[in-house]
Amino acid sequence: MSIIRVHDKSFEPYLTADVIKNRIREIAADLNRDYAGKRPVFIAILNGSFIFAADLFKELSVDVEVCFIKLASYKGTRSTGQVLTAIGLDTDIFERDVVVIEDIVDTGKTLSEFLPQLHHQQPSSLKIVALLHKPEATVFPIPIDYIGFAIPNKFVVGYGLDYDGLGRNIPEIYKLAE
Numbered sequence: 407m408s409i410i411r412v413h414d415k416s417f418e419p420y421l422t423a424d425v426i427k428n429r430i431r432e433i434a435a436d437l438n439r440d441y442a443g444k445r446p447v448f449i450a451i452l453n454g455s456f457i458f459a460a461d462l463f464k465e466l467s468v469d470v471e472v473c474f475i476k477l478a479s480y481k482g483t484r485s486t487g488q489v490l491t492a493i494g495l496d497t498d499i500f501e502r503d504v505v506v507i508e509d510i511v512d513t514g515k516t517l518s519e520f521l522p523q524l525h526h527q528q529p530s531s532l533k534i535v536a537l538l539h540k541p542e543a544t545v546f547p548i549p550i551d552y553i554g555f556a557i558p559n560k561f562v563v564g565y566g567l568d569y570d571g572l573g574r575n576i577p578e579i580y581k582l583a584e
Contacts, residue, residue, distance in 0.1 A: 408581060412573045417563055418581035421555065426565060426579065430555045433535060434465030436552060444502040445469045449495065454509030457566035458537045473497040478514050490542040504529040509566050510538040514546030
């Protein structure tokens with residue numbers, strides 16, 4: 407892994423594909439244990455979580471359903487402070503075990519606005535799995551039940567995460583070079 411450019415910015419290596427894959431296996435093992443004998447609904451938040459969700463699903467052995475919702479709050483390298491719902495939830499989650507899949511939780515704004523909508527639909531349980539969490543950036547504390555990696559408050563790209571639309575297809579995670 408070496409420094410890469412996405413648009414006008416340079417990014418340096420942060421998490422290798424193997425490190426990410428191994429951590430996903432560990433998270434899946436926890437989910438397989440916690441949901442044994444159940445049939446949870448996983449809600450993957452687009453666009454960023456699609457690669458994480460796909461790789462996570464490959465490691466799950468329990469019966470699961472998946473649906474997707476599109477929420478957005480970023481423009482460039484900064485949060486806009488507003489959460490936009492572009493594709494809504496089309497699955498009934500009443501009295502179901504629900505697991506929300508997020509690529510990254512930084513300020514917590516997106517989930518702080520989305521979770522009440524889910525709670526209103528009265529699921530049996532509601533858990534969060536996030537590949538990345540930036541504790542230093544948290545403004546809206548959200549309980550994250552399964553965390554891949556706690557990372558510093560640096561802008562990252564790759565493995566589904568983008569910078570103005572580019573970089574999602576990079577198999578590793580890179581952080582903004584200083």
